[in-house]
Amino acid sequence: MAGSTFVVSTGRRRVGAILAWASIAAVMIVPVAVAAYSPYLASRNMPYIVGGFAGIVGLSLLFLQPLLPTGYLAGLEGRAGRRWHRWFGVAIVVAVALHVGGLYLTSPPDTIDALLLVSPTPFSVYGVTAMWSVVATAILVLFRRRLGLRHSVWRLIHNGLAAIVVLATVIHALQIEGAMEPGTKGMLCMAVVAATAVALLDLRVVRPFRAWRQGGPKPGAKRALAKHGVGQ
Amino acid sequence: MTCEPLSRRSLLAATAGFAGATLLSRSLGLVAPAAAVTGLAPSLTMPGGANNYRPNAPMVDRLGSGFFVRGKVLRAGDGAPLQGLRIQIWAATVLGGEPDPVNHGSVLTRADGSFELEMAQIVPNFGQPHAHLAYDDGAFQTVFLRPIMPSARDRSVSADFVLASA
Numbered sequence: 432m433a434g435s436t437f438v439v440s441t442g443r444r445r446v447g448a449i450l451a452w453a454s455i456a457a458v459m460i461v462p463v464a465v466a467a468y469s470p471y472l473a474s475r476n477m478p479y480i481v482g483g484f485a486g487i488v489g490l491s492l493l494f495l496q497p498l499l500p501t502g503y504l505a506g507l508e509g510r511a512g513r514r515w516h517r518w519f520g521v522a523i524v525v526a527v528a529l530h531v532g533g534l535y536l537t538s539p540p541d542t543i544d545a546l547l548l549v550s551p552t553p554f555s556v557y558g559v560t561a562m563w564s565v566v567a568t569a570i571l572v573l574f575r576r577r578l579g580l581r582h583s584v585w586r587l588i589h590n591g592l593a594a595i596v597v598l599a600t601v602i603h604a605l606q607i608e609g610a611m612e613p614g615t616k617g618m619l620c621m622a623v624v625a626a627t628a629v630a631l632l633d634l635r636v637v638r639p640f641r642a643w644r645q646g647g648p649k650p651g652a653k654r655a656l657a658k659h660g661v662g663q
Numbered sequence: 664m665t666c667e668p669l670s671r672r673s674l675l676a677a678t679a680g681f682a683g684a685t686l687l688s689r690s691l692g693l694v695a696p697a698a699a700v701t702g703l704a705p706s707l708t709m710p711g712g713a714n715n716y717r718p719n720a721p722m723v724d725r726l727g728s729g730f731f732v733r734g735k736v737l738r739a740g741d742g743a744p745l746q747g748l749r750i751q752i753w754a755a756t757v758l759g760g761e762p763d764p765v766n767h768g769s770v771l772t773r774a775d776g777s778f779e780l781e782m783a784q785i786v787p788n789f790g791q792p793h794a795h796l797a798y799d800d801g802a803f804q805t806v807f808l809r810p811i812m813p814s815a816r817d818r819s820v821s822a823d824f825v826l827a828s829a
Contacts (some may be wrong), residue, residue, distance in 0.1 A: 471786050474757045540714040541789045551710040551809060552790050606789035608815055631784060
């Protein structure tokens with residue numbers, strides 16, 4: 432009896448995990464796949480297509496990135512999730528480099544205008560804001576030890592930069608008329624903002640508050656906080 | 664002739680934040696923009712207007728079909744139509760990107776100052792569907808325009824020039 436309940440519950444959990452991962456894959460892949468059928472691609476050269484899709488893939492990566500260190504994802508709890516968070520970070524940096532590099536090869540004057548914040552397009556300033564926030568995040572991660580920041584301070588800066596990257600990227604993407612289909616782009620942008628908001632609220636507000644209410648600031652509180660995933 | 668140093672002076676004054684001083688000198692008639700005296704103000708070059716410009720685009724009957732770039736060229740001040748001026752036009756279209764020579768051509772203005780170029784459908788480039796137009800032949804001050812299409816599905820876009828003598 433107890434054994435069969437166990438089997439049912441693990442079976443249910445597995446189905447839940449599969450459904451969750453399938454939804455994540457759909458959210459991340461469908462908008463990119465739809466963009467791949469954009470009629471605009473026919474008249475674009477390779478650097479423009481690569482640069483454009485680096486931006487689209489980068490936006491898509493921003494959906495899973497905040498969820499990776501939360502422990503929500505089946506199979507990626509704890510250390511594995513944080514390791515993937517780092518690799519996704521590397522991928523986002525590469526995507527930004529390809530995006531800006533590809534656009535530069537396509538049209539140097541338009542790209543330089545954007546980087547110098549004198550572009551006529553209103554979305555460029557948000558793209559450049561996101562780019563510098565990604566650069567700052569990379570520096571923050573690479574020189575984590577050398578910067579010698581207290582962990583709570585480092586985390587606050589990291590989360591603040593991440594929020595800027597997400598908001599600026601979403602505003603940038605929504606205003607662009609390009610290869611992405613507006614409907615799927617809008618849904619991906621909403622998913623990205625929601626994932627970031629949920630992860631930040633949970634990790635930085637809900638879990639610390641619960642840990643504080645359960646244990647209070649007593650010896651061992653640190654261990655309790657760590658157990659709730661606050662120490663990441 | 665006289666409008667350039669005057670407008671530069673008023674620009675400097677405004678930049679320095681002396682809006683009051685500008686207003687005062689304007690009311691005294693010391694810094695009067697050409698437009699205020701003579702009527703039609705000259706067009707200003709738009710940000711990014713000269714991007715991917717290839718000087719001396721060849722004269723063409725058309726650059727593809729289905730899309731029209733139109734406009735009028737008038738003289739600053741009295742608004743007289745300017746005939747026989749060369750307007751250079753380029754844009755990203757279904758045929759290729761903005762720097763691509765197939766998307767660059769010139770037309771001359773008619774007696775009423777109007778011009779029209781039929782070309783391939785313009786597609787959004789760098790996030791906005793837009794065209795580039797230039798007057799850059801010396802008799803008047805150079806102007807680069809960059810009109811944005813309200814919708815990427817539009818089959819035409821228009822931009823007017825008001826040119827001040829060089």
